Amino acid sequence: MVNKLEVAWTLATVALIAGVAAYSTxxxxxxxxxxxxxxxxxxxxxxxxxxxxxxPQNVSKVGCFNATYDPTTGATTGGHLWAAPGSVVQVNITAADVIHSFNIPGLGIRLDAIPGRVNSIAFTVPQVAAGTSFLIQCTEFCGTYHGTMRADLVVT
Ligand SMILES: [Cu+2]
Known part of the structure; x- marks a missing residue:
């Protein structure tokens, strides 16, 4: 004999899980x-x-820029990820040799950099004063000097 209560809570559970799955998707x-x-x-x-x-599409910053981090001074020189406050930036991320991971902890951005593949993510730069910088750090162990693989997102 089928218990109506069992049928009801089974159907309610299925409906709840289906709802969460649809919302999550x-x-x-x-x-x-x-x-x-x-x-x-x-x-x-x-x-x-x-x-x-x-x-690639910015006429005032044509070319590519390498970020150089000096662990003895803690300074990053050379290239930066420059962006204007409030702007929407799409980063297209890849790697030239091994797997790295592009991470801006201050903005909650993290995406793997994989050779032969381009991963893209977009974010809005916070409305902060010009000159403010956010740390960029590789978060995938990629060899001896992984710890020095740093750069800055500099708000211009
Ligand atoms: Cu690394």
């Missing part, structure tokens, strides 16, 4: 969606052991 789709017209495209290439930033 839609949310994940929107989280991965890239903006149609970001303000800036930046190609990010991970190397052992530095980050390279290229600005």
């Amino acid at each position: 839609v949310l994940l789709y929107h989280l991965d969606a890239l903006p149609a017209h970001p303000d800036e495209y930046v190609d990010v290439i991970g190397h052992q052991w530095f980050w390279e930033f290229c600005y």
